[in-house]
Amino acid sequence: MRSILFAALGACLLAGSAIAATPYSASNLLIACTNADNDAREVGTISELECEQYIMGFIHALEETGDTTVCPPERNTADEARWAYMRWVHQDYGNRKDMAAGAALMGTLLDNFACN
Numbered sequence: 001m002r003s004i005l006f007a008a009l010g011a012c013l014l015a016g017s018a019i020a021a022t023p024y025s026a027s028n029l030l031i032a033c034t035n036a037d038n039d040a041r042e043v044g045t046i047s048e049l050e051c052e053q054y055i056m057g058f059i060h061a062l063e064e065t066g067d068t069t070v071c072p073p074e075r076n077t078a079d080e081a082r083w084a085y086m087r088w089v090h091q092d093y094g095n096r097k098d099m100a101a102g103a104a105l106m107g108t109l110l111d112n113f114a115c116n
Helices: 002-019 026-038 042-064 077-091 101-113
Strands: none
Touching: 026 042, 026 077, 026 101, 042 077, 042 101, 077 101
């Protein structure tokens, strides 16, 4: 089973490297997060999933590494982090839009949900 997972992961990485010539940017994630609120059709639902799953995956990865710099809200985490992310990027859009999405999300979390 484990070897199948590794083979599948390897295939995805090879395919992804050919497809993704540019990194997933802060503006790419911002578009998904914004569409989640602005489009009531299926596109909005899919965008919300893309946005919130990216954010929650990032937060869970931080938790798994034992990171103690970020303390996300215990309730409604995905939505609170999504709104914080959108505000954070828009505060300095010219400088933040081209950042890697992960770096922008980490900046958001540190500015809005830093542990005391």
